[in-house]
Amino acid sequence: MSVPKLEQLSKSVAQGPSLATGAVPTQDWMDIPAVFKSGNYAYPAKKDKVEYLNSQKGLYFPNAREWSPEDDDWKLPEDWKNIILNGLKERLDKFRSLKIFMDCCVRCGACADKCHFFLGTGDPKNMPVLRAELLRSVYRNDFTLGGKILGKMAGGREMTVGVLKEWFMYSYQCTECRRCSVFCPYGIDTAEITMMLRELLHLVGVGINWILEPASNSNRTGNHMGLQPHTFKDNVEFLVDDVENLTGVRPNISFNRKGAEILFITPSADVFAEPGLYTAMGYMILFEAIGLDYTWSTYASEGGNFGLFTNNETMKKLNAKMYAEAERLGVKYIIGGECGHMWRVLHQYMDTMNGPADFLEVPVSPITGTKFQNAASTKMVHITEFTADLIKHGKLKLDKSRNSHVKATFHDSCNTSRAMGLLDEPRYVLDHVVDNWVEMPENTIREQTFCCGSGTGLNTDEIMELRMRSGYPRANAVQYVRDKFDVNTLACVCAIDRATLTSLNNYWTPEVTVCGLTELVGNAIVQENEGENRAVLDEGLRTMV
Amino acid sequence: MDLAEAFRNYRETIVGKWVDYTLSTYTSSDFFKREKDQFANPIGASVREALDSLFVMMSKGTDPVEFKGPVEKIIKIRAVQEFTPAQAVAPLNAVKHITREVLAADKERAVFVKDLYDFEFNVDLAVLAAFDIYMESRERLYKVRIAEIKSGSHILTDSKCPSKLLNEESQEFLKSV
Ligand code: SF4
Ligand code: SF4
Numbered sequence: 001m002s003v004p005k006l007e008q009l010s011k012s013v014a015q016g017p018s019l020a021t022g023a024v025p026t027q028d029w030m031d032i033p034a035v036f037k038s039g040n041y042a043y044p045a046k047k048d049k050v051e052y053l054n055s056q057k058g059l060y061f062p063n064a065r066e067w068s069p070e071d072d073d074w075k076l077p078e079d080w081k082n083i084i085l086n087g088l089k090e091r092l093d094k095f096r097s098l099k100i101f102m103d104c105c106v107r108c109g110a111c112a113d114k115c116h117f118f119l120g121t122g123d124p125k126n127m128p129v130l131r132a133e134l135l136r137s138v139y140r141n142d143f144t145l146g147g148k149i150l151g152k153m154a155g156g157r158e159m160t161v162g163v164l165k166e167w168f169m170y171s172y173q174c175t176e177c178r179r180c181s182v183f184c185p186y187g188i189d190t191a192e193i194t195m196m197l198r199e200l201l202h203l204v205g206v207g208i209n210w211i212l213e214p215a216s217n218s219n220r221t222g223n224h225m226g227l228q229p230h231t232f233k234d235n236v237e238f239l240v241d242d243v244e245n246l247t248g249v250r251p252n253i254s255f256n257r258k259g260a261e262i263l264f265i266t267p268s269a270d271v272f273a274e275p276g277l278y279t280a281m282g283y284m285i286l287f288e289a290i291g292l293d294y295t296w297s298t299y300a301s302e303g304g305n306f307g308l309f310t311n312n313e314t315m316k317k318l319n320a321k322m323y324a325e326a327e328r329l330g331v332k333y334i335i336g337g338e339c340g341h342m343w344r345v346l347h348q349y350m351d352t353m354n355g356p357a358d359f360l361e362v363p364v365s366p367i368t369g370t371k372f373q374n375a376a377s378t379k380m381v382h383i384t385e386f387t388a389d390l391i392k393h394g395k396l397k398l399d400k401s402r403n404s405h406v407k408a409t410f411h412d413s414c415n416t417s418r419a420m421g422l423l424d425e426p427r428y429v430l431d432h433v434v435d436n437w438v439e440m441p442e443n444t445i446r447e448q449t450f451c452c453g454s455g456t457g458l459n460t461d462e463i464m465e466l467r468m469r470s471g472y473p474r475a476n477a478v479q480y481v482r483d484k485f486d487v488n489t490l491a492c493v494c495a496i497d498r499a500t501l502t503s504l505n506n507y508w509t510p511e512v513t514v515c516g517l518t519e520l521v522g523n524a525i526v527q528e529n530e531g532e533n534r535a536v537l538d539e540g541l542r543t544m545v
Numbered sequence: 546m547d548l549a550e551a552f553r554n555y556r557e558t559i560v561g562k563w564v565d566y567t568l569s570t571y572t573s574s575d576f577f578k579r580e581k582d583q584f585a586n587p588i589g590a591s592v593r594e595a596l597d598s599l600f601v602m603m604s605k606g607t608d609p610v611e612f613k614g615p616v617e618k619i620i621k622i623r624a625v626q627e628f629t630p631a632q633a634v635a636p637l638n639a640v641k642h643i644t645r646e647v648l649a650a651d652k653e654r655a656v657f658v659k660d661l662y663d664f665e666f667n668v669d670l671a672v673l674a675a676f677d678i679y680m681e682s683r684e685r686l687y688k689v690r691i692a693e694i695k696s697g698s699h700i701l702t703d704s705k706c707p708s709k710l711l712n713e714e715s716q717e718f719l720k721s722v
Contacts (some may be wrong), residue, residue, distance in 0.1 A: 113576045119587060121626065122571025274696050404637065441584045461690045468625040468686065476587035500697070505688045507625075 029124055030137065030152075033162055034169040036069040039465050041174055042458065044443040045212035046070060050205065053216050059313055065203025069168065074161070079112070080204045082160055085142055087203045088135075088262035092143065098196055098432035101188045102139045102285050105132065111180035111190065116451050117173050120469035125170050128190040129371050134166055135193055160435045168206055171467065175455035176309070177414035180448050194456075201310040207310065211457035213305040216438055218318050223268035235271045236280070245545060248533025250403065251284035254297060256329065260295035261366060263326050266337025266383075267304045267495035275515055276498055278541045279338055281370035282522025289525050290367050292397060294335065300325035302344040304495065308349075309457040316353040323357055326379075333363040334380040336515050339492035340415035340455065343382065347420040357431050368393040382416075383491055387521055388425040391432050397526040398434045405539055406489045406520065408437035409481045411474070411501065412449035413494035423447070426493055426517055438485045444477040454500035467500065467505050475508035482509050490514045548657045552604040552664075555647050555654075562643045567592050567619075567636040570628070586640045588622060594617045600640065603667035611677070612671045620675050623681035634675040641665050 050064035060403060067075045077083065092099050107129060113119065117126035133155075136162045141149035141156030150156070176191035189498055214224035217294055221228050227235070233255055244250040254260065266283065270276040287294055300322045307315030326334055338344060358378035363372040370389045388540065390396050410430060416422040423446050430437050444450050453471025481487040490512050501514045523540035537543040567573045568589060574585065596616035604609055616637070623633035644661065648654050675688035 113580065113585070118573075122568075122573050127573070139701065209607070238592035362694050434604060441609070443582070444584050461693050464686055464693075465625045468689075469622070473584070473587050477584055480584075500695070502696070503689050503693050507685055507691060508621075 016102075016483045019092070022186070028141055029130060030157055034166045035413065036165070036169070040071045041169065042208040042210055042463050043174050045209045049209065049212045049216045050207070053212060053219070053314075056219055056317075058317055059219075061202060061207070063207070067205075067207060068513070069165075070193075070475060071163050074165070075207065076161070076164075076204050076206075080164070084159055084164070084200055084204050085138075087098055087200045088139065088196075091371065092139075093191075096190060097189070098361070101132065101193060102136055102143075104186050105129065105136070108185065109185045110185060111188070112184050112463045114180045115174075115190075115437045116177070116179070116453055116473045117175075117470045119174075120453070120472045122172050124184075124383075125166070126173055128174075128184075131170050131174055132188070132190050132193045134170055135197055138163065140463050161392035164201070164204075164206070167197050168201055171201065172208060172458065173470070175414070175451045175458055175470070177455060178418045179414065179448065179451065182418065185357075186508065194267075195271065195308075199311065201365075202243070202311055208457065208460075209459035211306050211309045212305075214457075215310055215314055215318070218302050218306060218321075219314075220306075222321065224270055224304055224306065225268045227268060227272065227301065229298035229301075232268070232271065232298045236296060239271065239277060239280055239387060240284065242277075243284055243541075244545065246281075246535055246537060246541060247285065247527065249285075249288060249527045251286065251288040254294075255296050255298055257295035258329050260329065261293040261332050262295075262298065262332045263322075263329055264294045264337065265300050265332040265334055265342075266324055267339045267342065268302045269495040269499060270337060270516075271516070273499065275502060275513075275519070276495055278497070278519040278522070279495075279516030280519035281541050282516065283337060284522070285522040285527070286396075286518065287395075289527055290390065293366065295329065295331070297325050297329070303336055303339040305342055305345045306457055308341050308345050312353075315349065316346060319350055320354045320361065322380075323354055323360075326357070327359050332361040333375070335359070335363075335383055337383050338378050338493040338498075338518060340413040340496055344415040344419040346378050346380055363511050365389055367395050376453055382425075382493075383419075383518060384422060386429045386431060387518070391429060396521075397430055397528075398521075398524045399526050400433060400524060402523050403434040403520055403540060406434050406436070406523075407432050407487050408491050408520070409478070409485075409487045409495060410437065410438055410445070410490040410492055410517075411440075411452075411478075411492040412445055412450050413492055413497050414455060416493055417449050419449055422493070426491075429517060429521060430491065431521045434513050437491075438481055438487060440477040440481050444473070450474040450477065452500040452504060453498050455496060459500045464503070468504065470506040472508070473499070474501075478505065478509050478512055482512055485520060487513055491517050491520060520532055546658050549595050549604070551654045551657050552649060553653075553717050555644075555651075556597075556600060556604075559594075559640065559644055559647050561602050561607075562647070563636075563640045565598050566639045566643065567596065569634060570632065576685050592595050593617055596640075598670060601635075603640075603671065604664055605609070606663060606667070609667065609670045609674070612667075616671055616674050620678040621682045623680050625686060630676070630679055633679055634672055637675055638668065641642065641668050 029275045044067055047064045047066055050061050053059050054061040063077050063150060065075050112127040112129050115126055128272055137155055137157040138159050141158055146154040147156030171194045175192040178191045205481050209449040216227035217224055240251055240253055270280040281289050293544040305315055307318040356377045357379045361377045363381045370387055375381050439445055452474055455468045478490060498514055505512045521540060535545045568577045571577055577589035580586035580589060595618040599615040645658055648658050
């Protein structure tokens with residue numbers, strides 16, 4: 001009987017350049033081209049969206065056209081190379097951090113195995129150090145003396161169309177989660193390098209639709225969904241009816257109310273898509289329980305900021321809108337809902353871009369008197385900080401047994417954990433609203449949390465496989481607590497997470513549902529006047545009545 | 546000495562080579578092979594754990610229905626990576642060759658090579674199960690896509706207003722899936 005040799009087995013199933021050749025790569029990584037095929041890239045931005053964005057004051061999105069990553073010809077502008085190199089030069093001068101990140105990496109490799117994209121693909125270009133090298137090699141070639149003289153020997157390489165395509169492939173296989181930066185002895189933040197790559201690509205008209213369309217929607221109607229003011233209002237009002245039907249207490253709400261003490265801003269997904277709806281109900285129940293003087297806005301109807309995933313100017317513009325609305329309404333400060341990147345923008349960039357917001361007051365909780373010094377400059381408080389403070393002062397009546405259907409674990413969103421340090425507050429809140437919750441393993445939570453795999457605008461369905469494999473490190477830890485502790489609920493404080501982890505769990509651990517933390521708070525709150533109208537809510541706010 | 550004992554003695558060697566072979570299908574596999582922490586290295590650890598338990602089952606003649614657990618652990622991962630279906634399941638087959646090679650290299654145990662029929666038949670069954678699981682995983686993947694579309698997050702693009710959801714075309718599409 002002849003047994004196929006192992007090598008034959010490898011060969012018989014792997015033709016051409018493939019990840020399954022079973023062989024150690026013999027080519028230098030620089031020489032392996034990026035190959036685009038259905039499922040491994042997100043659809044390019046539609047022409048009319050790019051045109052619209054480009055027509056807006058302060059924004060620059062040139063070269064609108066129809067194109068496909070699978071085509072050889074990406075229809076780049078003729079002088080694309082100059083545009084890229086000049087763009088890089090400009091950014092090296094403007095952002096000191098970029099210059100430092102380009103120069104100071106010692107290639108120690110500490111970051112290499114920390115990226116969920118690498119862990120889910122085994123593709124070396126998904127090692128953060130190599131991802132950065134995609135840009136650094138061009139930087140070396142054109143902007144350092146060694147590179148100019150020695151070229152490839154000094155790790156430099158010329159900017160070519162092939163390199164540009166590689167940039168596109170790998171800057172959209174990075175969710176800017178910053179996990180790698182936690183392990184870098186020099187604090188190099190590969191996320192910022194990805195941001196620069198994406199900015200440079202936009203200069204020649206290379207971007208994806210799932211980011212640019214929500215960004216243009218936000219610019220036009222104020223939110224990703226493109227909901228117009230009346231629709232936004234209707235949706236929130238539907239939720240008010242739902243809360244009343246379920247709990248017997250009708251929350252008071254208002255829109256665009258001048259003179260309200262607080263403006264509340266949350267991702268628009270909270271008022272339109274499941275499972276965010278339940279979190280939005282939670283907000284209303286919470287604010288009703290404490291009689292907060294707050295208003296929703298149909299103009300600042302989006303907390304999320306897809307500008308963060310495109311370029312500085314767009315991020316700045318979308319962020320400014322929230323503050324313009326706060327000023328117009330004359331509120332004292334802003335409370336922000338459960339969102340990831342809204343908080344990243346707030347904590348890392350808002351102050352330099354649009355701050356300080358001196359026309360607002362340093363946030364003080366009207367219920368407890370606590371002054372939120374951490375928000376002294378941005379004037380915006382996270383809903384979880386606000387809730388934790390209420391609980392700490394005994395201002396909420398909570399009945400944990402109303403969450404007895406829940407055995408929870410907590411997913412730290414990349415942005416809230418690594419970009420703003422919101423680590424203990426959500427855990428403190430969980431302690432008080434559920435009987436039962438457990439942590440996932442230590443190297444997958446808090447600062448070391450694993451990304452959902454679909455952040456930074458990669459939450460689009462045409463790359464579902466990519467999302468499933470890059471989300472595997474997260475899912476693997478969820479699987480573990482499900483098997484060991486019968487966990488059935490994954491709580492988080494990010495709207496994108498709520499949607500993307502739902503899909504991730506759907507594939508890997510369908511038994512585990514995803515919810516926002518404030519949904520659990522809403523379940524547990526005992527309203528003073530709830531009386532007999534409260535339905536029996538075996539599944540909390542998700543109960544069908 | 547019998548074949549069962551040979552399997553016990555060589556379990557670590559055979560599984561080690563099998564894991565190595567399987568992980569070599571990833572372009573950059575050193576870390577996957579080296580790191581033992583199951584959370585720092587989820588793919589490496591899952592493959593190791595699953596292949597080890599599958600080997601024990603196949604060599605002991607456990608009811609093939611039980612193969613599903615470990616096979617699923619591996620194939621569910623490979624079904625969402627950049628492998629063709631054949632590439633995704635092929636490494637399972639490799640254990641036949643590895644086992645023959647390992648036993649043949651041991652003079653005392655080389656005689657057992659001719660007794661490997663049952664074991665190899667089990668490997669075939671595991672490979673067949675892998676095809677089913679591969680398809681199940683792909684179908685699940687498409688269902689996840691559809692569920693996401695139904696959840697409403699797709700209106701991020703392609704629409705001006707949620708009333709779009711109510712138009713006939715969208716409704717028909719949603720009904721059809
Ligand atoms: S850890 Fe920092 S210094 Fe080390 S290779 Fe990665 S980016 Fe470079
Ligand atoms: S920021 Fe996150 S996704 Fe990007 S390279 Fe670092 S670990 Fe990977």
